[in-house]
Amino acid sequence: MFYIGMEPAKDFRIGAFAFAQKWESCNLAFPPWSWLPCPKHPWLAPPEEEGYLSLEKICISRPNEEEDIDQISQIDTGEEETCCSRNEDVLDDATLVQSNHHELHYCDFHIVYSSTFRVPVLYFRAYCSDGRPLPLDEIEKELPACASKELSKKWTFITQEIHN
Amino acid sequence: MEAPKYVWEGAIPLQIHLHESQVTTLPPPPPALILAPRIGYLPLLAPLIKPYFSSTLPPGVDTIWFDYNGLPLRWYIPTGVLFDLLCPEPERPWNITVHFRGYPGNVLIPCEGEDSVKWSFINSLKEAAYIMNGNCKNVMNMSQSDQLELWHSVMNGNLEAYQRVSSKLKLATVDDEYASLCLQKSQQSVIETDLPAQAKTGRVPVRLYVLSVSKDFDDLDEIPRVDSWEKISYINRPVEIRKEDKCFTLHDALKILLPELFLDESLMNVKLGGVDLEDAVRNSNEDVTSDKVVEDQGQNVCKQPEACRISSSAKIKLIRIQGIEPKLEIPFSWVANNLLNPDYFLHVCVCVKVAQ
Numbered sequence: 001m002f003y004i005g006m007e008p009a010k011d012f013r014i015g016a017f018a019f020a021q022k023w024e025s026c027n028l029a030f031p032p033w034s035w036l037p038c039p040k041h042p043w044l045a046p047p048e049e050e051g052y053l054s055l056e057k058i059c060i061s062r063p064n065e066e067e068d069i070d071q072i073s074q075i076d077t078g079e080e081e082t083c084c085s086r087n088e089d090v091l092d093d094a095t096l097v098q099s100n101h102h103e104l105h106y107c108d109f110h111i112v113y114s115s116t117f118r119v120p121v122l123y124f125r126a127y128c129s130d131g132r133p134l135p136l137d138e139i140e141k142e143l144p145a146c147a148s149k150e151l152s153k154k155w156t157f158i159t160q161e162i163h164n
Numbered sequence: 165m166e167a168p169k170y171v172w173e174g175a176i177p178l179q180i181h182l183h184e185s186q187v188t189t190l191p192p193p194p195p196a197l198i199l200a201p202r203i204g205y206l207p208l209l210a211p212l213i214k215p216y217f218s219s220t221l222p223p224g225v226d227t228i229w230f231d232y233n234g235l236p237l238r239w240y241i242p243t244g245v246l247f248d249l250l251c252p253e254p255e256r257p258w259n260i261t262v263h264f265r266g267y268p269g270n271v272l273i274p275c276e277g278e279d280s281v282k283w284s285f286i287n288s289l290k291e292a293a294y295i296m297n298g299n300c301k302n303v304m305n306m307s308q309s310d311q312l313e314l315w316h317s318v319m320n321g322n323l324e325a326y327q328r329v330s331s332k333l334k335l336a337t338v339d340d341e342y343a344s345l346c347l348q349k350s351q352q353s354v355i356e357t358d359l360p361a362q363a364k365t366g367r368v369p370v371r372l373y374v375l376s377v378s379k380d381f382d383d384l385d386e387i388p389r390v391d392s393w394e395k396i397s398y399i400n401r402p403v404e405i406r407k408e409d410k411c412f413t414l415h416d417a418l419k420i421l422l423p424e425l426f427l428d429e430s431l432m433n434v435k436l437g438g439v440d441l442e443d444a445v446r447n448s449n450e451d452v453t454s455d456k457v458v459e460d461q462g463q464n465v466c467k468q469p470e471a472c473r474i475s476s477s478a479k480i481k482l483i484r485i486q487g488i489e490p491k492l493e494i495p496f497s498w499v500a501n502n503l504l505n506p507d508y509f510l511h512v513c514v515c516v517k518v519a520q
Contacts, residue, residue, distance in 0.1 A: 041397045041518075042376055044424055115401045116291050116369075133269045 009050050012113040012120060016053050019111075031055065033111075053111040060126065060142045061105045104129045105142055167502035171486050172323040174202035176247045178209075179257040180230075182217045186265055189220040197257065201321045202244025202486065203505055205281045206230050206237060208319055213262055227267045227275070232260045233389050236268050239275045240284045241373075242505055248484040248513040249373045249396065253384035271393075282315050285507055292369040292508035295402045296336045303333065318506045326506060335508060336365035338405065338500040366407070368500040369509045372399040372421050376516045377481075384482070387515065405496060414499055415492040418480070418514075425478050425516065482515040 013035075020033040038050045110123040126134040126142070180196040187193065196216040200209055210228045230237040232250055237260070241249075247258055267274070275281070286303065293300040306314070310329050317325035374397040377387055390396065403417045419426045483489060485503045504510050 040399070041374060041424070041516075042394060044518075116295055131270055133274065135274070 008113060008115070008118060013051065015120070016051075016111065020053060030058070052113070054109070056108040058107050058109070059104060060107045061103065105134055105138070107139075169323060171503060171505075172201075172203060172321055172326075174244060174487060175199045176202060176243055177257040179259045180209075180213055180216075180262050181259065182220065183231075183261050183263045186217075186222060186263065187220055188222050193217055193220050195259075196262075200243045202242065202247075203318065203321070204243050205239060205241075205285075206243055206246070207239045207275050207281050208278060210277070217262070217264070221264055224265055226264045229263050229267055229272060229275070230260050231263070232258075233391070235390055235392070236271045238272065238393070239281065240273075242511060244487060245373065245505075245511040245513060248487055249375060250390050252375075252387045252482055252484075252515055254487075278319075285315065285318065286311065288507035288509060293333065293335055295367045295369045296365040296508070297334075297363070302335065306333070330506075334363065336363035338368055338497045339364045339366070340495075340497050340501060366405045367402045368405065368417075368496070369504075370399075370401060370403050370417070370421065371509050371511045372401070372514060373397075373512070374399065374422070374514045374516055376518050378518060380517050381481070403496070405500075411493075411495050412497065413493045414483070414490055414496050417496045417499075418483070418492075422480075422514070422516075425480060478516060478518045480514055481517050482513075484513040485510065 016033075016035060020035070023030070024032045033053045033055045035051050036054050038052060040050070105126055105128060107124055107126045111120050112123060113119075114121045126139045128134065176199070178196075178198045178200050180198060182193060182195075184192070193216060196213050198209060198212055200206070207228055213228070214226075229239070232246075235250070237246055237250075247254070251258060290300040290303045293303045310332065313325065314329040317323075317329065375387075375390060375395065376397070379386075379388075381387060399421055401421060403420050405412045406416070483492075485499065488503075490499060490503075500510055
């Protein structure tokens with residue numbers, strides 16, 4: 001989807017906008033991605049061409065979000081059909097109320113251009129409603145079963161880092 | 165002594181104070197005095213520090229973290245880089261505070277001990293390999309024992325062991341232009357073909373940390389303390405060395421990484437469709453032989469609106485690599501080959517004075 005040519009910043013921006021448009025048309029349940037300029041320095045106005053895509057505070061907790069989880073799997077796997085039409089662990093109402101109160105989990109997504117690898121990179125950060133970061137095993141629990149199986153093969157180790 | 169040896173033997177004397185919230189005994193324990201390797205990482209000091217304070221810690225689970233004047237220290241940044249960046253006027257010993265509780269998860273990414281640091285290091289090495297070789301297969305395909313040996317050599321500061329394992333990675337070195345340029349041009353092509361097995365790269369992995377200050381200063385101790393990571397710009401971008409007749413210097417590298425600070429220079433001699441950097445340097449009033457300071461151009465004659473994004477009085481006040489302040493005209497290839505960290509990255513700290 002992304003063509004990295006002679007002007008990576010410009011090409012990334014073009015690709016990012018195309019992706020965001022496609023997202024909007026395919027994912028009516030989700031808010032749109034925003035293009036944010038990259039503030040390179042605190043004292044400098046960020047140049048328009050340099051930026052990243054941001055999608056923040058997406059609720060990823062299972063109990064409430066059955067439909068939305070289907071949507072996530074659709075995007076992740078591309079051509080694959082929605083394979084998780086039904087949650088495997090459906091909680092009863094009593095538990096739902098309790099876990100809603102304590103454990104709504106959110107996720108921020110950033111798509112940033114990497115000048116090292118010359119490709120877009122997806123960064124994500126999951127956290128509780130009080131801002132506490134979620135450990136990896138908790139994040140894995142939020143994923144639909146089919147995606148989780150795929151990723152467990154690849155997530156033998158994962159490092160966390162901050163983008164610029 | 166060769167430069168890499170100096171780099172590996174470099175150390176920061178630390179005076180480590182336990183945070184008062186975790187002191188449960190009277191009198192409070194004295195600070196721990198520890199010599200921390202420049203190329204190492206703070207969490208790796210935990211086994212040395214804990215014995216000093218274990219008897220006074222409150223009960224609970226330990227997760228070590230440090231702060232300097234209230235600023236939580238990013239554990240994945242090498243110790244020497246943290247010191248160069250946050251202590252422009254070197255403080256010896258460097259007084260930092262250690263915590264074993266209350267990890268600031270909203271400011272620092274999690275660190276679960278030595279393993280986290282190791283994987284962060286390997287990740288950086290992979291990135292550097294990708295930059296230099298165009299792929300990171302060599303790092304991905306390292307045997308478990310090689311990986312461990314490499315990591316232990318970094319932890320123990322053992323340069324010989326490190327070079328033994330890292331040479332197997334066959335990471336391309338930066339073409340040492342300085343050596344080539346010293347010879348006659350006719351010999352140059354012979355030298356290039358004479359170096360068979362060693363691959364050469366034109367891309368140098370660089371991590372640049374920019375501290376910006378709004379007030380000018382004469383002495384380094386006038387630089388205000390950093391109270392937030394938002395005051396630091398972190399630029400993780402490879403520098404492509406341009407092959408030209410003249411030597412590619414540290415100054416040239418900084419121009420690529422911080423073009424905003426050199427706009428004035430390039431405006432001095434803008435040609436149609438391009439900028440002749442060499443002419444710009446020659447024609448400017450800038451003193452490129454200065455050890456520390458790059459002077460700005462004074463009046464900014466701004467002919468192109470997009471180039472006027474910054475104020476004309478932004479200037480680099482200080483550049484530190486491995487604790488030293490290199491001259492700007494130093495060949496960048498030498499810097500890249502000799503001052504790099506074990507992760508094959510060149511970590512450069514810069515202090516910039518900007519107009520507010």
